[in-house]
Amino acid sequence: MRRADVSELQRKITELKEEKNAVLLVHNYQVAEIQEIADYLGDSLGLSRRAQDAGDTDLIVFCGVDFMAETASLLNPDKKVVLPSKTARCPMAAMLPLRVLKSAKEEHPDAAVVLYVNTLAEAKAEADVCTTSANTAEIISQLDEETVLFGPDKNLAWYASQRVPDKTVIPVPEHGHCNVHVLFGVGEEAMRLKEEHPDAELLVHPECNPEFQMKADYVLSTGGIYRRSKESDAKVFIIGTEVGLVDRLRREIPGKTFLPALDYNECSAMKRITLENTYQALLEEAPVVKVPEDIAARARVPIERMLEMSG
Ligand code: SF4
Known part of the structure; x- marks a missing residue:
């Protein structure tokens, strides 16, 4: 798109956003033209905090991936949350299906269950606390349990185990990873x-x-x-x-x-969000991300606990 067209679409999004009393939450991995019009631009922890503090906004437009929009929806059950592309799905979040988590819990009944926010709501519903890459070690260090099941990223599990050596951190699944960062x-x-x-x-x-x-x-x-x-x-x-x-x-x-550190290493899931589909999502107030309330009620608890425990 020509720069003039980009600016025109950015102007239309900003106008429509104000008209609809909407807020545009944008992850750091989004394309530059979306970053430029964000109401809040940041990492998963900052975005969760901002979503928790959504105030009297009527509509949250989340420019990120599926689990982030789910988290915003969990924290704002009375607000409409839209994710501009249904295909913006984080492959790592999909690496921890419920059955794998449940079987790890059965194997380690005394372990704390700590899940990266990069998980789907059905997995979060089984967790004691969630974390982001900004607070994983800090939160694990505060737990009473000596053994921690951590998923789905084995590299973040390793990072936490180095910084909190008095805990045993078991990655679940064994080989969960981000396709982008392992490159x-x-x-x-x-x-x-x-x-x-x-x-x-x-x-x-x-x-x-x-x-x-x-x-x-x-x-x-x-x-x-x-x-x-x-x-x-x-x-x-x-x-x-x-x-x-x-x-x-x-x-x-x-x-x-x-x-x-590597020429043009980009997350294709994040790049499913474009200025065009962001405008369309704002206009149509769709696709809506909504977690069924029975799962949402349980998944909300570990996210809120994370927000309370991180400094
Ligand atoms: S960068 Fe990795 S963890 Fe983040 S959304 Fe993309 S695939 Fe998922």
């Missing part, structure tokens, strides 16, 4: 960039492989990467996460250089 491999390309830019800071997301995490200067959520990039004295950063965040960093932090 960074053990960080070969990032190391090549580091040779070219020895003063660069390497900031890596905890969904990446442990071998890559171990090479990083900091392992952080997307919100954490954003804050570190702003606060650090470094001038060059190598970013080990989805490329949408690199777009945001370049736009909002001028004067610093941001290099993706």
Whole structure:
């Protein structure tokens, strides 16, 4: 789309949003033209907090993936939540079907069940507490149980086990992962960039492989990467996460250089959301994301507990 057409569609979305008293919540991995018109742009934790605080909004338009819109709906049972594309489904969230979680719970009846928010509501309904990449270690460290079932991301489970060594963290399923973050491999390309830019800071997301995490200067959520990039004295950063965040960093932090740790590593699920289908979703107030109330009532509890437990 030509820039003039992009600006025109952005203007129409902004106008319609105000007319309908709607709010546009946008994840850091969305395309730049959607990020630019967000009412709130952030990571899963920030978005959950913002969704909890939706106030007198009539309509939430969620530019992210299925489990994020579900979480917004769980926290706002009386509001309409729309996800502009029904196909914006996170493959990692689908890696933890209910039967797998239930069988792990039967095998470890004394373990706490801690689930990444990147899970579907039916799995959350079985959890003691949810976490995001920003607070997983912090929350696990506060639990009384010594053994923790954590799913679905085995790399985030590894990250938490390193930071909370007095707990046994068991990944469920054994090999759950994010297709996007494992593509960074053990960080070969990032190391090549580091040779070219020895003063660069390497900031890596905890969904990446442990071998890559171990090479990083900091392992952080997307919100954490954003804050570190702003606060650090470094001038060059190598970013080990989805490329949408690199777009945001370049736009909002001028004067610093941001290099993706792998050229154009993008999440195809996130990129199902476009300006066109966002406008259509706002216009038609569809597709609606609504979790059946019997599941929602149980799935809401671990999310609210997470929000209470994270600092
Ligand atoms: S980046 Fe990975 S975890 Fe995030 S939505 Fe895409 S597939 Fe799911």
